[in-house]
Amino acid sequence: MKHIESTASGGVRRITLNRPEVLNAINHAMHYELESAFDAFAAAEDEQVCVVTGAGRAFCAGSDLKAAITEGRQPYPPHGYAGLIERFDCQKPIIAAVNGLALGGGFELALACDLIIAAESASFGLPEPLVGAVALGGGLHRLARMVPAKQAMGMILASRRVGAGEGYALGFVTEVVPDTQLDAAIDRWCADILRASPVSIRASKELVAAGLAEPDIAAAMRMQSAHPAFQAWAASDDAREGPRAFAEKRAPQWNGK
Structure with missing residues (x-):
């Protein structure tokens, strides 16, 4: 370039x-x-x-x-x-x-x-x-x-x-x-x-942007679970790896999926 x-x-x-x-x-x-x-x-x-x-x-x-x-x-x-x-x-x-x-x-x-x-x-x-x-x-x-x-x-x-x-x-x-x-x-x-889960970071960024388009905080919170970013995070390996690593007292191994 x-x-x-x-x-x-x-x-x-x-x-x-x-x-x-x-x-x-x-x-x-x-x-x-x-x-x-x-x-x-x-x-x-x-x-x-x-x-x-x-x-x-x-x-x-x-x-x-x-x-x-x-x-x-x-x-x-x-x-x-x-x-x-x-x-x-x-x-x-x-x-x-x-x-x-x-x-x-x-x-x-x-x-x-x-x-x-x-x-x-x-x-x-x-x-x-x-x-x-x-x-x-x-x-x-x-x-x-x-x-x-x-x-x-x-x-x-x-x-x-x-x-x-x-x-x-x-x-x-x-x-x-x-x-x-x-x-x-x-x-x-x-x-x-x-150092954080890539899936969690992506979901956080998307949910902030989507929430700002809602009329109030209550509406923003209601829409969270239906948002694709939330669903991708909830189904991810990282969402399970984080609590597991905490319980096992080790650093999490994120795969971003």
Whole structure:
């Protein structure tokens, strides 16, 4: 792949946006490279966590506007902007390791991940109105669901950029770490996820997403047992292995099935 790096090891898929000379701005070809990388992660039975980050001093500055002028309006891949924005069927956790600027579509890419681990120097914003655009890659809707409405509107209408610490205070950043400790923090989060049953992790992610679509907690709890994710977990080997290992005072051996 020309514009990204995608590798897998130890149950973790790592995707690096690799156009540092343009702050990892996304052009047409890059959308499809990201689609392919996320497809590979979703299909791989031996990969349980995905980490997305950027090369250089930026996570992603959003769309490559200069390339857009020459390329014209091009269709996005099946799962939308960056191959992730409309990937609502991915059951496995995706972590954004935000190492710097995350603006426009770059912020939308981070918001589409399950966790955002940010370096202290990271900053976030949706500056699309400043260039006559609208944040149509889910940023308007995800941000408004993650933070208080007035704070979301302030960021959106004033194209306001916030730092990692403020993002954490608002609630859309999971953890803030010193820049030099970002890689170690990502390794720690991956290790914490990998020690658990993959089936339980997948079911938990799906049930959270499904529950948020329900009108209240009671309705969310009522729908749990009928959800395919619950049924897959209930019928799994892992659901039996966990209690068995606890009773036998040994570490569980998950097979993810």
